[in-house]
Amino acid sequence: xxxxxxxxxxxxxxxxxxxMGSVRTLVVxxxxxxxAAPLLEDLKLVEGQETPWPAALPFKHYAGSVQGAxxxxxxxxxxxxxxxxxxGTQAAAMATMAAITAFKPDLVLNAGTAGGFKxxxxxxxxxxxxxxxxxxxxxxxxxxxxxxxxCLLPCHPSDALADHVKAKRGIISTGNSLDCPGGDVKxxxxxxxxxxKEMEAASIAWTCSLFKVPFVxxxxxxxxxxxxxxxxxxxxxxxxxxxxxxxVTTAKAIKFLVNRNVSEL
Amino acid sequence: xxxxxxxxxxxxxxxxxxxMGSVRTLVVxxxxxxxAAPLLEDLKLVEGQETPWPAALPFKHYAGSVQGAxxxxxxxxxxxxxxxxxxGTQAAAMATMAAITAFKPDLVLNAGTAGGFKxxxxxxxxxxxxxxxxxxxxxxxxxxxxxxxxCLLPCHPSDALADHVKAKRGIISTGNSLDCPGGDVKxxxxxxxxxxKEMEAASIAWTCSLFKVPFVxxxxxxxxxxxxxxxxxxxxxxxxxxxxxxxVTTAKAIKFLVNRNVSEL
Numbered sequence: 027x028x029x030x031x032x033x034x035x036x037x038x039x040x041x042x043x044x045x046m047g048s049v050r051t052l053v054v055x056x057x058x059x060x061x062a063a064p065l066l067e068d069l070k071l072v073e074g075q076e077t078p079w080p081a082a083l084p085f086k087h088y089a090g091s092v093q094g095a096x097x098x099x100x101x102x103x104x105x106x107x108x109x110x111x112x113x114g115t116q117a118a119a120m121a122t123m124a125a126i127t128a129f130k131p132d133l134v135l136n137a138g139t140a141g142g143f144k145x146x147x148x149x150x151x152x153x154x155x156x157x158x159x160x161x162x163x164x165x166x167x168x169x170x171x172x173x174x175x176x177c178l179l180p181c182h183p184s185d186a187l188a189d190h191v192k193a194k195r196g197i198i199s200t201g202n203s204l205d206c207p208g209g210d211v212k213x214x215x216x217x218x219x220x221x222x223k224e225m226e227a228a229s230i231a232w233t234c235s236l237f238k239v240p241f242v243x244x245x246x247x248x249x250x251x252x253x254x255x256x257x258x259x260x261x262x263x264x265x266x267x268x269x270x271x272x273x274v275t276t277a278k279a280i281k282f283l284v285n286r287n288v289s290e291l
Numbered sequence: 292x293x294x295x296x297x298x299x300x301x302x303x304x305x306x307x308x309x310x311m312g313s314v315r316t317l318v319v320x321x322x323x324x325x326x327a328a329p330l331l332e333d334l335k336l337v338e339g340q341e342t343p344w345p346a347a348l349p350f351k352h353y354a355g356s357v358q359g360a361x362x363x364x365x366x367x368x369x370x371x372x373x374x375x376x377x378x379g380t381q382a383a384a385m386a387t388m389a390a391i392t393a394f395k396p397d398l399v400l401n402a403g404t405a406g407g408f409k410x411x412x413x414x415x416x417x418x419x420x421x422x423x424x425x426x427x428x429x430x431x432x433x434x435x436x437x438x439x440x441x442c443l444l445p446c447h448p449s450d451a452l453a454d455h456v457k458a459k460r461g462i463i464s465t466g467n468s469l470d471c472p473g474g475d476v477k478x479x480x481x482x483x484x485x486x487x488k489e490m491e492a493a494s495i496a497w498t499c500s501l502f503k504v505p506f507v508x509x510x511x512x513x514x515x516x517x518x519x520x521x522x523x524x525x526x527x528x529x530x531x532x533x534x535x536x537x538x539v540t541t542a543k544a545i546k547f548l549v550n551r552n553v554s555e556l
Contacts (some may be wrong), residue, residue: 080392082502107500108439114429116384116494123385127345163428164379165468167523174373175467202440202467203430207474229381235372237347258432 048287051096052280053131055122057226058111059086060265061138062101064273069280071099078128084112085121095284100125114202115161115229122233133182133288134241136230137276139268141206141257142247143214146196146221150250150264153275155188156181156198156243159228160220162213163201178218179231182240184291190282191244191275196221198243200228204258206251214251223251240288244279246272313552316361317545318396320387322491323376324351325530326403327366329538334545336364343393349377350386360549365390379467380426380494387498398447398553399506401495402541404533406471406522407512408479411461411486415515415529418540420453421446421463421508424493425483427475428466443483444496447505449556455547456509456540461486463508465493469523471516479516488516505553509544511537 056062065071071090078087084103089096100121102112122134136156142148157180164175188195199220201210206223214220227243234241248268249260283291321327330336336355343352349368354361365386367377387399401421407413422445429440453460464485466475471488479485492508499506513533514525548556 080388080502083388084501105439108435108442110435110439112439113431113436114440116380116497119381120384120388120498123345123348123388161467163467165470166378167469168527170373170375171378171469174370174375174377175379177373202426202428204432204436205430209472209474232381233385236349237345262433 047132048285049095049132049283051129051131052098052284053125053129053134054097054099054276054280055118055125055134055136055230056099057102057113057118057138059101061269061272062099064270065276066099068273068277069097071097079124083120083124085124092280093284097280097284098125098129114225115200118226118229119233122230126237126239131239133283134230134234134239135279135283136227136243137272138224138226138245139248139265139272140198140222140224140245141249141251143221143252144250145215145252147194148221148247148250150247151268151271152247153191153193153271154196154222154245155184155191155193156227156245157195158197159231159243160197160199160218161201161228162199162210162218163203176217177228177232179235181231182242182288182291184242187242187279187282187291191279193244193275198222198224198227198245200224200226204261206257211252242291244272244276246275312397313550314360314397314548316394316396317363317549318390318394318399319362319364319541319545320383320390320399320401320495321364322367322378322383322403324366326534326537327364329535330541331364333538333542334362336362344389348385348389350389357545358549362545362549363390363394379490380465383491383494384498387495391502391504396504398548399495399499399504400544400548401492401508402537403489403491403510404513404530404537405463405487405489405510406514406516408486408517409515410480410517412459413486413512413515415512416533416536417512418456418458418536419461419487419510420449420456420458421492421510422460423462424496424508425462425464425485426466426493427464427478427483428468441482442493442497444500446496447507447553447556449507452507452544452547452556456544458509458540463487463489463492463510465489465491469526471522476517507556509537509541511540
């Protein structure tokens with residue numbers, strides 16, 4: 027019921043700026059440098075000389091022209107203290123806010139790796155285009171706050187994109203942990219109806235909904251959450267291959283999205 | 292061990308701009324409007340006519356002069372779709388980024404309500420000044436990412452503040468859920484060494500560490516996490532009283548902090 031109500035409430039936000047025109051400026055948000063590197067090379071995107079946000083922020087910016095449209099890839103960058111990629115929802119929300127403010131994109135695409143549920147039809151190496159996003163680690167049992175915490179938002183309609191890149195559709199569930207204890211499985215599968223689990227999409231989607239910027243997501247499956255291997259081992263073993271897979275699909279997706287009317291994605 | 296290592300790694304970030312001078316501009320971040328209302332009235336702070344950040348963001352801004360210093364209270368505001376306060380770490384990180392960019396504060400203070408562990412010496416109505424902050428819902432079992440996820444950061448030294456407002460000291464643990472299942476209890480108490488649980492502080496502290504702005508926190512206990520009452524019931528029953536308690540202490544804290552050298556807090 028939660029899910030249905032949230033979908034209803036979210037009708038507007040998810041529609042974004044549909045009908046406003048074509049995608050002349052595209053922001054592509056990618057959490058990890060390892061995930062982004064093959065794509066940057068493929069599309070010949072170069073790092074911006076000046077950061078279009080406060081220099082204290084770790085986010086990195088790569089830009090270039092793809093079929094005449096402006097494409098900005100934003101990577102979360104390294105934490106200055108801990109030295110690892112700033113994965114997760116806090117940095118993702120901030121980077122989305124910074125990128126939308128700086129580039130005023132017609133569309134935001136989040137591309138990256140994810141865990142998949144074999145019970146939801148996922149296999150390692152498969153690619154999904156998100157149908158909706160939700161959080162599974164914001165459990166707030168107070169009236170109104172429960173659906174805010176879940177934050178189930180439909181992605182911008184993108185069936186044509188999924189067809190074009192030969193991806194399945196599925197609901198993406200977001201949380202800040204790599205592991206997935208039983209309580210999270212229940213929230214992801216039963217409450218959110220999701221088959222894909224990762225660490226940024228719902229946060230980026232929520233920020234886009236505030237700014238009324240259409241949002242789409244592409245996720246490549248690196249590990250099976252309900253399988254028999256520990257996520258962190260399977261993730262590391264498949265990260266390189268999955269990053270290559272997401273690069274091929276994301277490059278194809280970007281070429282499909284640019285210059286296309288946002289009502290025809 | 293995690294905790295000790297993180298503390299060591301964080302020596303610099305937590306020190307912020309110590310020694311830079313006195314607190315002439317103070318940002319006070321408060322998550323919920325109910326928590327902020329008594330303080331705004333007490334200090335006669337008025338809502339800003341123009342938002343100093345993109346109008347799409349829900350954050351509210353109240354400002355005024357306290358003992359000649361500029362005090363900016365930032366409240367997370369209402370989610371435009373779900374209609375409730377934008378509690379939690381995503382909005383908190385974004386609001387901190389927006390407030391630091393707009394106001395360039397000498398110090399950021401996070402004030403609000405929290406759950407406390409009676410095993411850690413907390414009782415309802417008590418007030419704590421944070422000694423450190425950490426997350427308990429960012430479990431990432433990959434080398435380097437584990438301590439990034441935990442993100443244990445010392446608050447700016449603030450023993451004099453704690454003495455002045457007659458508050459205890461304690462580590463604050465942050466997560467996006469109001470409930471606290473067994474796994475979270477273990478992370479909060481054993482891994483983070485915390486006795487206070489809430490939903491924003493570590494996110495605000497991390498954002499402040501990026502910008503090298505000193506950060507302090509004051510939390511008033513609304514409910515006992517390891518008690519026998521459900522958190523959501525106890526939270527609602529005590530929210531009003533705790534908001535009054537945090538108002539009295541926060542007003543006193545603000546008057547202590549403004550114009551004081553940041554190395555003498």
